[in-house]
Amino acid sequence: MLKQSLSQKLLQKLSPQQIQFIKLLELNTLNFEQKVEEELIENPALENGKDEATSDSNEEHDYDEDFGDVENYESSKEESIDISDYLNDDDGGIRLNDQYSGDDEEKEFIPINAAISFRDRLLEGVKQNLQTDHEYILADQIIGTIEDDGYLRRPLRSIVNDLLFSANIRTSEEELEKVLVKIQDLEPPGIGARSLQECLLLQIRNKAKHKNTAITKLSESIIEHHMEDFSKKHYARLMKKLDVTEDFLKEAITFISKLNPKPAGGSAGGRQTDYIISDFIVKESSGELEVELNNRNTPVLKVSADYMETLKGYEKSKKPDKSTKDAVQFIKQKLDSAKWFVDSVKQRQNTLLVTMRCIVEIQKDYFMSGDETQLRPMILKDIAEKVHLDVSTISRVASSKYVETDFGIFLLKHFFSEGILTSSGAEVSNKEVKKILNDAIDSENKQKPLTDGRLQELLKVKGYAIARRTVAKYREQLNIPVARLRKELK
Numbered sequence: 001m002l003k004q005s006l007s008q009k010l011l012q013k014l015s016p017q018q019i020q021f022i023k024l025l026e027l028n029t030l031n032f033e034q035k036v037e038e039e040l041i042e043n044p045a046l047e048n049g050k051d052e053a054t055s056d057s058n059e060e061h062d063y064d065e066d067f068g069d070v071e072n073y074e075s076s077k078e079e080s081i082d083i084s085d086y087l088n089d090d091d092g093g094i095r096l097n098d099q100y101s102g103d104d105e106e107k108e109f110i111p112i113n114a115a116i117s118f119r120d121r122l123l124e125g126v127k128q129n130l131q132t133d134h135e136y137i138l139a140d141q142i143i144g145t146i147e148d149d150g151y152l153r154r155p156l157r158s159i160v161n162d163l164l165f166s167a168n169i170r171t172s173e174e175e176l177e178k179v180l181v182k183i184q185d186l187e188p189p190g191i192g193a194r195s196l197q198e199c200l201l202l203q204i205r206n207k208a209k210h211k212n213t214a215i216t217k218l219s220e221s222i223i224e225h226h227m228e229d230f231s232k233k234h235y236a237r238l239m240k241k242l243d244v245t246e247d248f249l250k251e252a253i254t255f256i257s258k259l260n261p262k263p264a265g266g267s268a269g270g271r272q273t274d275y276i277i278s279d280f281i282v283k284e285s286s287g288e289l290e291v292e293l294n295n296r297n298t299p300v301l302k303v304s305a306d307y308m309e310t311l312k313g314y315e316k317s318k319k320p321d322k323s324t325k326d327a328v329q330f331i332k333q334k335l336d337s338a339k340w341f342v343d344s345v346k347q348r349q350n351t352l353l354v355t356m357r358c359i360v361e362i363q364k365d366y367f368m369s370g371d372e373t374q375l376r377p378m379i380l381k382d383i384a385e386k387v388h389l390d391v392s393t394i395s396r397v398a399s400s401k402y403v404e405t406d407f408g409i410f411l412l413k414h415f416f417s418e419g420i421l422t423s424s425g426a427e428v429s430n431k432e433v434k435k436i437l438n439d440a441i442d443s444e445n446k447q448k449p450l451t452d453g454r455l456q457e458l459l460k461v462k463g464y465a466i467a468r469r470t471v472a473k474y475r476e477q478l479n480i481p482v483a484r485l486r487k488e489l490k
Contacts, residue, residue: 016340017340017343017344020340020341020344021344021347021348022396024344024345024348025348025351025352025393025396025397026396026399026400028277028279028400028401028402029277029278029279029294029295030277032348033295036299036301036345037299039341040299040301043334043337043338043341044304044307044334045303045304045307045331045334045335045337045338046301046302046303046304046334046337046338046341046342047301047302047303047304047305048299048300048301048302118264119143119144119146122143122146122183122186122191123139123140123143125186125187126139126143126179126182126183126186127139129182129185130179130182134169134171135175135179137163137167137169138163138171138175138176138179139179139182139183141159141162141163141167142159142176142179142180142183142192143183145159145162146191146192146264147264148264149262149263149264149265150188150190150191150192150193150199150262150263150264150265151192151193151194151195151199152180152192152193152194153194156173156176156177156180157173159176160172160173160176180192184202188260188263188264188265189202189203189206189207189260189263190202190203190206190259190260190263191263191264193263196261197223197224197227199259199261199263200223200256200259200261201220201223201224203259203260203263204216204219204220204223204256204259205220208220214248215251215252215255216255218242218244218248218249218252219252219255219256221242222238222242222252222253222256223256226238226241226242229241230253230256232484232485233484233485233487235249235253235487276402276409277294277402278294278402278403278404278409279293279294279352279401279402279403279412280292280293280294280352280356280401280402280403280404280412281293281294281403281404282356282360282367282403282404282405282406283406284367284368284406289360289364289367289368291353291356291357291360293349293352293353294404301338301341301342301345303335303338303339303342304338307331307334307335310327310328310331351389351393351397352397352401354387354389355383355387355389355394355397355398356397356403356412358383358386358387359378359383359412359415362376362378362382362383362386363375363376363378363415366415367405370405370406370407372431372432372435373431373432373435375415375417375429375431375432376428376429377417377418377419377420377427377428377429377430378415378416378417378429379416379417379418380394380395380398380416397412398412398413398416399413417429417430417431418430420432420433420464420466422463422464422465428464430474433459433464433466433474434474434477434478436458436459436462436464437455437459437471437474437475437478437480438478438480440455440458441455441475441480441486444486446486446487446488447487447488448487449483449484449486449487450483451482451483452468452471452472452475452482452483453468455471455475456468456471459471
């Protein structure tokens with residue numbers, strides 16, 4: 001049975017302006033520049049006013065965390081059209097940093113070379129060793145299955161099925177094996193290997209073709225018959241099984257360590273290199289730290305003068321017809337969108353600068369010296385409380401943003417860390433503990449590397465009373481293997 005009823009709900013919803021601001025805040029410099037360019041293309045009421053911009057690059061605007069100062073430009077078709085706000089709004093544009101506002105400045109672009117792909121080079125190289133078109137098809141399938149690091153991880157049985165179902169070509173694992181051997185003879189050595197063991201063996205045998213020595217023979221025997229002992233660094237067991245001296249074994253291990261475990265080096269995918277563009281620039285000048293936004297390629301944004309002239313023409317007409325009203329309504333919508341975007345950009349500028357300046361204030365000792373031990377414990381909540389913004393807003397600022405300093409370029413999250421209490425009651429950053437661990441392991445005796453227990457004792461002597469499992473966690477975060485795998489021969 002159908003029934004009508006009344007109910008009330010109290011909800012919190014983000015306005016379109018708030019959503020736009022949040023999305024802009026999450027973007028790093030490169031993506032933000034792309035977003036601005038897209039907006040300039042999509043909205044004709046928004047223009048690049050680089051030549052006419054008069055706004056100060058360092059001007060700050062006050063916005064509260066609830067975005068209450070963002071104007072509501074929404075209008076409906078039913079209400080009367082009041083264009084006075086649009087005609088009187090003289091916004092000269094916005095540029096986040098006029099340090100690079102020279103009119104004659106030319107932007108530099110990184111050229112992209114159109115080169116033959118890695119897999120095409122392999123196919124071209126193996127072509128001369130193939131005898132039939134059938135073998136060429138098999139080689140094409142195998143090379144296309146090789147992954148970006150150079151390994152062939154798909155079983156030959158599966159490739160047999162792939163050829164049968166996709167190209168209706170019948171073959172066998174034996175035929176594929178013969179073609180694969182020809183591919184594995186190509187450069188770089190180790191290409192097409194199905195495991196790390198096979199990859200190393202291919203490289204050793206390739207070197208043995210040019211210079212077959214006792215070291216290459218011993219290295220081949222170690223990898224082919226004693227791979228498990230070698231990977232676990234059971235050197236005493238290897239010397240006993242192979243009946244070799246420690247010096248001889250050390251030479252073989254040095255030889256093996258110079259081999260490439262990833263023969264393709266990631267080039268098989270033909271992927272472009274990702275370049276880091278800093279979002280902030282922190283410089284030391286006369287004992288003070290200056291914070292700037294990196295917006296060299298960001299255009300000046302302003303409202304289209306042509307759209308303003310159209311509105312002025314409407315104001316002068318006493319009896320506008322319906323088509324004129326529809327046109328003006330369209331113009332107002334575009335102007336609304338342009339103003340929302342400019343406000344969001346200004347708000348993004350203010351939020352980024354306020355947040356970064358707060359980080360620099362807390363971590364001033366580090367930015368002045370570059371010494372990681374000077375980093376103070378700092379979490380997102382600490383910044384949020386100081387700048388009176390929500391933790392989620394600070395999280396968006398810290399996400400995928402980079403800062404350029406006198407000591408290098410760092411991810412903004414690098415400066416956030418948890419605190420650890422020392423025996424004296426002082427709170428220090430866990431990065432300081434990691435630095436001590438890293439230095440201790442770098443200077444350890446590699447014949448008798450420090451265990452996690454010994455590292456715990458070393459930290460305790462220095463005043464850091466932390467558990468052994470915490471030491472292991474920090475060691476893993478530093479990508480340092482356990483003591484047994486760090487052991488080396490004399």
